[in-house]
Amino acid sequence: MNSSYLGDLELRHLEALRAVAAEGTFGRAAATLGYTQSAVSQQVAALERIVNEKVFDRPGGPRPVQLTPVGRMLLSHADEVLGRVSSLERELAEFKAGITGRIDVGVFQSVAVKVVPMVVGRLRQEAPRVDVRPFEGVDDQHLIGMVADRRLDLAFAVGSAFDPRLQVVHLSHDPFVAVVPADHPGGDSISLRGLGVVSMIGQPVHDTCQMKVDAGLADAGIAPDYVFRTADNAAVQSMVRAGMGIAIMPLLAVDGNDPEIRICRLEPPIPHRELSLVIGPDPSPVTQHFVDIAVEVCREVVATAPV
């Protein structure tokens, strides 16, 4: 009593039903389906055997056949079924074209703030039905592990110890810059040494990004004075805007459209990060699409930055 007595039903039968109903004769239906009249006759006969009901009245002679009541009922269902198959077909084509599908992407704070929204925004313009699911991980290795597990399609990463089975696409270097209030004296660059004597805004002590900044400053013999720490990049920027201090942030995490802040090159620079995408095996077309856009976006962001 599983698939029960319709187990022999196949799409071919429903297509024949629909074609004959539409064309009125077996012969014309056969022509549109690319079969011979005999084949369609046998297909309809098979359908009638399967449902154990006459589906068409054949008046004989040159008059067109007509659906029986059962036939009409079956036809309405056939239209539904075949319609679903068509939409499967359509969505499959869209999937292959990279304009539909789902992307589970691993992100972290500094990249989630700006790069991911830009990529997603541009992707949605080209392919509105794509379903992007960012997953914020605790660190690189966590995300890379999930990519290897197939639980993510791809992930942003700054480290360099990658799983050799995973494809890696380099996006851009991500220099550390100083974020200062717009009315801060000075030009587009700022002396690293000067940072020892000003108030600074930073992220929590154990943040991977922050640790890199502190290491860079320590190497230059500088002991920064953090007056406020927060894990929220936007909050950091707000504090700078309010004149509370200066922040050192990765360029890709700064909201460059804020007119009340200015971005300054560090002199000398702190060793920068390299931003990459780690891509799982057999990436889907839409994942590839995401990668392409991410590369494009990063190139633009770095190119237009005033550093």
Place this chain on the structure above:
Amino acid sequence: MNSSYLGDLELRHLEALRAVAAEGTFGRAAATLGYTQSAVSQQVAALERIVNEKVFDRPGGPRPVQLTPVGRMLLSHADEVLGRVSSLERELAEFKAGITGRIDVGVFQSVAVKVVPMVVGRLRQEAPRVDVRPFEGVDDQHLIGMVADRRLDLAFAVGSAFDPRLQVVHLSHDPFVAVVPADHPGGDSISLRGLGVVSMIGQPVHDTCQMKVDAGLADAGIAPDYVFRTADNAAVQSMVRAGMGIAIMPLLAVDGNDPEIRICRLEPPIPHRELSLVIGPDPSPVTQHFVDIAVEVCREVVATAPV
């Protein structure tokens, strides 16, 4: 570019997809489907060839297979398609059980008033989703022609000249009765001769039913005095109720639940009609169901009538 590149897709492939996704291994899926593992493996391989995409990740070893992104997409469509097939199956079963379907039934006034509503009402209790479409025809021959044409499934009829190809089911005799106000003097029968001297309510002169009444009265040498004529059976009955006169009607057209009128046998009777159903070729189960109920209803109506 007609059915395009999914032309080889069959329900079997979608069933295999669903089963493997549900069971986690090809072997268990095969068991639930009643195939060997090899068959399911080949079915999935065929599906992957058809869509030209890997549908499952096979990690190897004892770990279960997992859907790829395309696989997930295909599965959601497969569920839709197979769900539609199931509902086709369900409705087909209901059709065969006579509890769903459509009935186009030919009716005429005297039967439309009472018998048809009773039959439809009872049918709807047993099979609420049946779609009954009464069609009121001008006369018997008209309706019978439509039944023969398959434009009606069945029709009520009072004549006797039927198409030999059509099945005829006798419902009951339908005696003519006198309808009098409840306070009318006398008992359950009324003398035909007495009708020559009272006011009468009738139907239009050329109504088939009325002509039969008039012929019966003429045979008895009676010239009735019609003070009002209307084609509407309910209006006739209202006039009787108002005391305007007496009506002669077929029993099956009288609303017996009206406490303000009384039904009287005619002495001697006028030749009665025979009510039948004319049934088209290959009646559907629900049509048969309708017939059964009609027989039942007519038997009850005649049995409980006070004549």
Place this chain on the structure above:
DNA sequence: GATGATGATTAGCACAGCTTATAGTTCATG
């Protein structure tokens, strides 16, 4: 009654799809 348009039937053939049997792959385990 001949004619033409149509569906049904038959025979034959090719191939799809199943089963059985076996090989290949991966992970766990001693």
Place this chain on the structure above:
DNA sequence: CATGAACTATAAGCTGTGCTAATCATCATC
């Protein structure tokens, strides 16, 4: 590191399905 367990893939062979081609049967129309 070899071995076994739990899978899937593949090969070979056979059966039955489903197609084509050709022919027959049926019914309106002229």
